[in-house]
Amino acid sequence: MKICFFGSSLVSSYWNGAATYYRGMLKEIAALGHDITFFEPDAFERQAHRDIADPNWAKVVVYPATPDGWQRSIDMAAKSADMLIKASGVGVFDQELEIAAAGIPSKATRIYWDVDAPATLEAMALDPQHHLRRTIPSYDMVLTYGGGDGVVSAYRAMGARDCVPIYNALDPATHYSAPPLPRFGCDLGLLANRLPDREQRVETFFIDVARSLPEKTFVLGGCGWETKDTPANLRKIGHVGTADHNAFFGSGLATLNVNRDSMARYGFSPPTRVFEAVGAGACLITDQWDGIDHFLEPGREVLVASTGAEVADHISGLSPDRAHAIAGRARLRILGHHTYRHRARQFSDLFIGSSSRIEAAE
Known part of the structure; x- marks a missing residue:
């Protein structure tokens, strides 16, 4: 499966707490045989504060933080992806990307992956005109990195077809005991x-x-x-x-x-x-x-x-x-x-199940 993923940054943790979650999850998803392209904007000086090189398990596309930059990237992704994922909190053009990822013509399964579900849900609850109220029902599934039954119920109430938490976890290859400093x-x-x-x-x-x-x-x-x-x-x-x-x-x-x-x-x-x-x-x-x-x-x-x-x-x-x-x-x-290998297997099982449901509906 070819996965195109739009997130804040894979290569920089600078003002980007989701970096290690992305790295742990996507590395293990790739290890299951999936092809991953990660799209991230050139924003917030993150490229100047990279803390990893481009990994060998994902292609990284850094696009200009401009209207033309995100549009060309989503167009490119939509043409090739089997799964198109928009993560919350990219930081620039989030609304435009979320609407486009849900509606752009493509064969891809559409996933909204919320890495801060409590904040997103509170924003939607406070704003009856929030764009995600209209957009979430168009995604095939919502994934979250936390929240439990409260988040799942809230997203379903907002029209999500399905919502599944895939919690944070440990990557033993990157986080292990080290000599104290x-x-x-x-x-x-x-x-x-x-x-x-x-x-x-x-x-x-x-x-x-x-x-x-x-x-x-x-x-x-x-x-x-x-x-x-x-x-x-x-x-x-x-x-x-x-x-x-x-x-x-x-x-x-x-x-x-x-x-x-x-x-x-x-x-x-x-x-x-x-x-x-x-x-x-x-x-x-x-x-x-x-x-x-x-x-x-x-x-x-x-x-x-x-x-x-x-x-x-x-x-x-x-x-x-x-x-x-x-x-x-x-x-x-x-x-x-609670390792990312456990979480990646959960993700892969969910995709197979969601694909079956989508095909049956069609």
């Missing part, structure tokens, strides 16, 4: 870009915790935090490229996951950081959200906190031996059930 050393680390619907939660679960534990050390990686007021025991280190993620996750006593507001409300939305951190051998602390026990067992494989005070309690009472034990159990669980 002193510049990342701390009691608690967090890797997260500064975003409006996550900043308050980062303040509550991380920055305020650092203020309450002046004897502990904290490291904050990610873009946008330069102007944020933080305590002296918290180091801000800016963007951390994917080549350094393993060392980042493995250099602290524990790593924190903080979901964005909308993801926490919907639940069942583990970000890529959960699996990457565990794969790199981190002891993970996460804010509370419904569905965490679907992926990791609280108290045994992950530490869960519903408040900043609970994060502080976890860190205050966490010994290196216990952190190591939690990290080891979590990694075994993820390797056994």
Whole structure:
């Protein structure tokens, strides 16, 4: 099957949290024998901040971030694709691409792949004229990287023919234990870009915790935090490229996951950081959200906190031996059930099933 995929970027993680999800998923889908072309815009300085070369398992087409650029790309894809996928959050000309991918003449199966379903669904709920309200029913299937039954039900209510979560996962070839680096050393680390619907939660679960534990050390990686007021025991280190993620996750006593507001409300939305951190051998602390026990067992494989005070309690009472034990159990669980190889097989099975349904309908 020839798959043409329109996403934010495959080759750069710069301001692009979906990069590792795309890489993990598409590499394993290609390993099942599928031919993949990834279309991404030349936007947001991502080409100047590449952190991988073009992979041997996908052709990468970088198109100008102009009306002519996206139009020529979608026209080219529509002529050759067996499956045409538009991911959410490309960042430029999303509306135009979403409408075109659903309606352009083509033999291809049309897939809308939402990498931030809670945010997309909330945008549609707030805007009765949102273009996706008209467009989603034209796609053959909606895939999401999180959300559980709440997201599935909401998308079906919006007219989706079908909606299936394909959750984030671990790529063991890219996220694994690495020697710690002193510049990342701390009691608690967090890797997260500064975003409006996550900043308050980062303040509550991380920055305020650092203020309450002046004897502990904290490291904050990610873009946008330069102007944020933080305590002296918290180091801000800016963007951390994917080549350094393993060392980042493995250099602290524990790593924190903080979901964005909308993801926490919907639940069942583990970000890529959960699996990457565990794969790199981190002891993970996460804010509370419904569905965490679907992926990791609280108290045994992950530490869960519903408040900043609970994060502080976890860190205050966490010994290196216990952190190591939690990290080891979590990694075994993820390797056994939540790798991108597992997700790719799910995708392939879904495609065969959806193709059968589409052919029967025709």
